[in-house]
Amino acid sequence: MSLRAEHELHRRRAGRNIGLALVLLGFIAIVFGLTVVKVTSGNPMQAFDHVSRPEIIPGAAPAQGD
Numbered sequence: 001m002s003l004r005a006e007h008e009l010h011r012r013r014a015g016r017n018i019g020l021a022l023v024l025l026g027f028i029a030i031v032f033g034l035t036v037v038k039v040t041s042g043n044p045m046q047a048f049d050h051v052s053r054p055e056i057i058p059g060a061a062p063a064q065g066d
Helices: 008-039
Strands: none
Touching: none
C-alpha cells in the first residue's frame, strides 16, 4: 500500500506533460530534418555576412587580379 494515493489531477497532468513532450520532440524532429535537407542539398549558400561581396550581385563584373 502506498503512503499517498495518486489524485486524478496528477494523472491528467502527467498525460498533458507526455503530450507536450511529444509535440516538442516532433517540432525538434521537423527542424532537424529541414536542417539536414538544407545542408545536404549540395548548393553552396552565400548570404549577408556584413561583408561586401560583388560575386553574389547579379550582373556584376568579374573581379580583377587573380
